Amino acid sequence: xxxxxxxxxxxxxxxxxxxxxxxxxxxxxxxxxxxxxxxxxxxxxxxxxxxxxxxxxxxxxxxxxxxxxxxxxxxxxxxxxxxxxxxxxxxxxxxxxxxxxxxxxxxxxxxxxxxxxxxxxxxxxxxxxxxxxxxxxxxxxxxxxxxxxxxxxxxxxxxxxxxxxxxxxxxxxxxxxxxxxxxxxxxxxxxxxxxxxxxxxxxxxxxxxxxxx
Amino acid sequence: xxxxxxxxxxxxxxxxxxxxxxxxxxxxxxxxxxxxxxxxxxxxxxxxxxxxxxxxxxxxxxxxxxxxxxxxxxxxxxxxxxxxxxxxxxxxxxxxxxxxxxxxxxxxxxxxxxxxxxxxxxxxxxxxxxxxxxxxxxxxxxxxxxxxxxxxxxxxxxxxxxxxxxxxxxxxxxxxxxxxxxxxxxxxxxxxxxxxxxxxxxxxxxxxxxxxx
Numbered sequence: 001x002x003x004x005x006x007x008x009x010x011x012x013x014x015x016x017x018x019x020x021x022x023x024x025x026x027x028x029x030x031x032x033x034x035x036x037x038x039x040x041x042x043x044x045x046x047x048x049x050x051x052x053x054x055x056x057x058x059x060x061x062x063x064x065x066x067x068x069x070x071x072x073x074x075x076x077x078x079x080x081x082x083x084x085x086x087x088x089x090x091x092x093x094x095x096x097x098x099x100x101x102x103x104x105x106x107x108x109x110x111x112x113x114x115x116x117x118x119x120x121x122x123x124x125x126x127x128x129x130x131x132x133x134x135x136x137x138x139x140x141x142x143x144x145x146x147x148x149x150x151x152x153x154x155x156x157x158x159x160x161x162x163x164x165x166x167x168x169x170x171x172x173x174x175x176x177x178x179x180x181x182x183x184x185x186x187x188x189x190x191x192x193x194x195x196x197x198x199x200x201x202x203x204x205x206x207x208x209x210x211x212x213x
Numbered sequence: 214x215x216x217x218x219x220x221x222x223x224x225x226x227x228x229x230x231x232x233x234x235x236x237x238x239x240x241x242x243x244x245x246x247x248x249x250x251x252x253x254x255x256x257x258x259x260x261x262x263x264x265x266x267x268x269x270x271x272x273x274x275x276x277x278x279x280x281x282x283x284x285x286x287x288x289x290x291x292x293x294x295x296x297x298x299x300x301x302x303x304x305x306x307x308x309x310x311x312x313x314x315x316x317x318x319x320x321x322x323x324x325x326x327x328x329x330x331x332x333x334x335x336x337x338x339x340x341x342x343x344x345x346x347x348x349x350x351x352x353x354x355x356x357x358x359x360x361x362x363x364x365x366x367x368x369x370x371x372x373x374x375x376x377x378x379x380x381x382x383x384x385x386x387x388x389x390x391x392x393x394x395x396x397x398x399x400x401x402x403x404x405x406x407x408x409x410x411x412x413x414x415x416x417x418x419x420x421x422x423x424x425x426x
Contacts, residue, residue: 014227014234014394017265021227021367024263029421036264045258045268050237051249052230055258055266103395124395141399153395154234155371162401175404175414180421181227182316182337182366184405185398186354188375191388192397201388208242208393 001032004066004092006105007040007056008079013048014154015072015102022161022177023068029180030173039063041084049074060088065095068164073103073123073154086112098164099148102157106150110135118145123153124194125209139195155192158183214245217279217305219318220253220269221292226261227367228285228315235374235390236281242393243386252276254297262287273301278308281377286316286336286367299325311377312361315370319363323348331358336366337407338422352408368405371396 003023005016026032040046040056047053069092071085079085089112093099101109106122109115110133120135121127121143131137141152142160144167151160162183166174191197197205216236218229239245253259253269260266282305284298292298302325306312314322319335322328323346333348334340334356344350354365355373357380364373375396379387404410410418 012234013230017226017230020263020265021225027263028424029418031421031424038265050233050240051270052233052251053268053270055268057264057266124392141397152397153393155394155396155398158368159399159401166401171402172411172414172417175402175410176417176421178400178402178405179337179407179410179414179418180366181368182405183368183398183400184354184365184403184409185368185396185400186372187391187396187398188372188379189384189388189391190397192391192395194392196397197388197392198385201385201392204385204389205242205392208244208389211241211244 001034001068002037002066003034003068004037004039004063004070006069006071006085007038007046007054008085009046010049010078011072011074012103012154013050013052015074015105015157016070018155018157019070019100019102019161021181022158022165025177025180026169029177030169037063037066041082060084064092066092067097069093069096069099071101071105071108073105076104076107079108080111089114097147100150100160100164102151102160103153106130106135107133109148109150114148118148119143120145120150121152122150125206214247214280215250215278216247216281217250217252217276217283219282219284219298220251220259220267221298222259223262223291224285224287225316225367226263226265228287228318228370229283231368231370232283232313232315232374234394235371235378238390238393239378239382242389243382250276250279254295273297277305279305280310282306282309282312284314284318284321286318289317289320292321293324302327310360313363313373313377315364315373316366319343319348320346322361322363327361331361332356333358333363334365335363338419
């Protein structure tokens with residue numbers, strides 16, 4: 001099974017690595033033969049939004065198919081402008097059993113034309129941006145529509161990937177994987193959803209994201 | 214503020230990247246001046262246990278101090294045998310305001326002599342291994358002892374880092390960071406702790422980890 005993790009400048013590392021360590025450890029947890037690919041426009045190292053610098057293992061030109069595609073979010077503006085991620089997604093999506101995204105990665109799926117009129121989710125602050133590209137916004141944390149699965153912001157990729165493990169390998173494997181990564185979350189606050197966080201906290205994060213633009 | 218993230222061969226990427234995206238985004242979320250360092254024995258790219266290949270930004274020889282040190286877990290056998298991580302931890306720990314670990318990263322802290330007789334935690338399957346190195350095992354998900362904070366397995370690094378954000382910058386910032394990464398966890402099962410998972414699932418994961426040795 002070929003797992004393709006997409007890299008582009010200014011991606012958010014946790015969007016990538018949550019699903020990576022859930023799916024990529026199936027060799028250990030389930031003795032599955034999984035091949036992990038990190039695919040980018042070139043083999044030059046790609047820098048995340050906070051400086052994690054990752055070396056691609058292959059390129060969009062070289063990798064023509066994958067069983068599972070994972071598109072992380074981040075600051076997608078360069079990737080949208082370049083067009084290479086979207087072009088590759090259009091090419092590889094028909095070959096994939098599952099095409100997935102985390103956070104604003106769904107904006108790249110939408111740009112590739114994969115979400116037109118389809119239910120999908122993204123980071124809570126970018127729901128309008130995704131809707132403007134033709135998707136029907138869901139506020140669920142993990143949204144499955146046929147073979148496309150989109151996840152909400154950043155950390156939601158872990159829940160998405162556990163859902164995918166269950167779809168592919170069943171309930172027991174999902175439980176084993178959850179135990180393997182000791183995913184018994186205990187956030188210090190209950191502020192992780194826009195519907196739950198104090199209004200001033202929401203405003204502060206929106207202002208911070210505005211400074212990014 | 215200098216944040217040092219330790220790299221060594223066969224580290225588990227999520228152990229590193231959970232804290233990275235919580236702490237490293239304080240520049241965006243809180244307009245803090247945080248400098249993120251990825252420190253390893255050399256500047257050669259370092260490969261995680263499932264193949265994420267990360268380029269260090271500095272080396273143990275070059276980075277003599279840090280405000281926050283984060284030691285990820287993973288398969289720590291090479292790092293223990295080499296001794297360079299432990300030697301650097303002994304050197305840098307006195308300079309740090311916070312020294313932290315995720316998962317089996319605490320075994321490296323213990324090997325450096327930082328946990329002798331002190332409460333600490335690790336991945337549930339490695340509690341004995343940590344106890345054998347002199348720590349007093351806690352089964353809490355995040356354990357603070359003075360300026361040392363240890364976290365349980367893999368995904369617990371996110372909770373640890375949010376706790377640290379609150380200790381450094383306060384409750385509102387912790388909430389904003391949680392909202393920024395949309396950390397409203399919804400695992401498909403309640404199997405993330407050894408006390409909660411079905412016995413056959415626990416046995417399966419222990420067998421898988423045994424194959425690793």
